[in-house]
Amino acid sequence: MATIKDVAKRAGVAVSTASYALNGVKKVSPATVAKVQKAAEDLNYQKNGIASDLKRTQTNTIALMLSDLSGPYYSELIKGVQEVTSANGYDLVACSSIGGEQSTAIKFLKEKRVDGVIVLAHNISDSMIVNAARENFPVVVLDRELESDHVLQVEVDNRHGGFLATEYLIHNGHQNIAYISGPYNSHDNNKRFQGYRSALEQYNITYQSKWKISGDFTRESGYRATKMLIAQHHLPEAVFYANDEMAIGGLQAFAEKGIAVPENVSIIGFDDIQLAEYVSPPLTTIRQPKYEAGALAVHLIFQLLTSESVDRHYNLATELIERQSVQNNA
Amino acid sequence: MATIKDVAKRAGVAVSTASYALNGVKKVSPATVAKVQKAAEDLNYQKNGIASDLKRTQTNTIALMLSDLSGPYYSELIKGVQEVTSANGYDLVACSSIGGEQSTAIKFLKEKRVDGVIVLAHNISDSMIVNAARENFPVVVLDRELESDHVLQVEVDNRHGGFLATEYLIHNGHQNIAYISGPYNSHDNNKRFQGYRSALEQYNITYQSKWKISGDFTRESGYRATKMLIAQHHLPEAVFYANDEMAIGGLQAFAEKGIAVPENVSIIGFDDIQLAEYVSPPLTTIRQPKYEAGALAVHLIFQLLTSESVDRHYNLATELIERQSVQNNA
DNA sequence: CTGTTAGCGCCTTCAC
């Protein structure tokens, strides 16, 4: 591969001149620029971005860490990230944290391969993040609570969302409300559960641990958890699934046993994923402002990069989406 | 940030020794290794990946170019890419080609920031790809036909898939079959259309251009195209949508006009996206072996990287998935 | 306006 040296030589100028010409620094006469460009073309020269990054000690790109590139994840959120990033003339790469310490995400987090990072990958540990973040290397976390310098936190109000969901069920006349949880180490899940608990409390319904069954946010786990619920003989009047995927798994389990939703049992999810309105019955759920969360995250990164001071913590509101999976018994 | 120089100094050894120690090259006494590691830890040293890549002239990562990171795209395909990449100890980054010449995808394609590239982004031009590919920089295209050195092509048999879909409609007794196309510049679309034409021909049904309406693969365009079809008064017996998204848009348009699917009109899609089995009625469609395509693509990259010689072109078979959107009138 | 030169941080011969 041709280097800038080759170009300079062929154009009969010094490397610096070639560099200036190629990068549009206006110190070079038009004639020289033309000569250099011609030479570059002849040699099919392409700059080595790595060398350039090394020299400039910045990459102009930010990374989005996802727990799994193949989703299903929040496409609205990514859209927000993408749009704001490119609007600021930066590049965006997405990488996955599958593989733990060996993963691409961790490598990018540690090795200064990007100028900033947005984390949406619960399997990256807090300490990993805290160690990586530093001045001039901001990281924004979207999936956890984390107090540390140089790390910002934007989250949607999962607690309030959990409260809204539960309250809605209660307002519709349900008292025995099961909660199918996400993984124990999920911050989102814990907040949603807190919201559930506090709604019960506020309406003087005593919490019963038999109504809490654990899942892990996958459709499969929602299916299994629901089967267990059904096996317990005494069905609750309603069930609150900590996310939509699990609710869809639950829908399937109920269907297999001939239990009608919402006639025999009401269900509500969380997230408002695209599928939610297509399943049958359409799923009532809690929507998160995902686009805004993504856009805000990038926005904050740029503010930190320009050393503006910003708040450390942001909390975005959730919203109830009424569809047809909850029956009104009130 | 601490550099390897700082580590060496603190450990009281030469830089080279520190490098060896840190990279596990067994030339260094255990005692020295310990000293170096201690120093690195004290300084919170992290290697600069960019510098390391520059020196080694390879990055150990491959890039996946998508036309839009926020999807909707083929998660199965990405899974295939992801798994094979990490199984080979390489890293994977995804980037988008939104923004054309300015996009991250183009930058990575040109600037040798990765060791190989997989393209699934129709808006990247052929010439861009041809210019970028070279020895030791393999690129695999999954979305087009392209003959050139150092670029490989794996595609699913869209033509045959189009044929299968159309033939299935014909076997079910339909004669007037509309085709809602994807964008004209889409290779996939053109192949599917060819399959449609050849099935008609084989069964002696004359092609009528009034049955071809153009869309652009979006749900919205399928909706609009279907509205136009309906406005033409004379409805076809069946319609073949060049992809599932458009078919879903069509479903909505038919529903709004009270036209029952499949009783009044049969429809078939292409892709077998996840939603396909959830819409109502469940969509009959053509499935592509997406996981295999992704896995194969990466596999080929590694073969090229190790200078093995491989075929230039791969064609994967498609399969008809029968659900309930086609009525048997035969 | 153009050329010389010194690194960016790391790896890796090559001597010792």
Place this chain on the structure above:
DNA sequence: GTGAAGGCGCTAACAG
């Protein structure tokens, strides 16, 4: 087993 030194390809002072 350890150290000195030369780049990888590029940018950006600094001189001229």
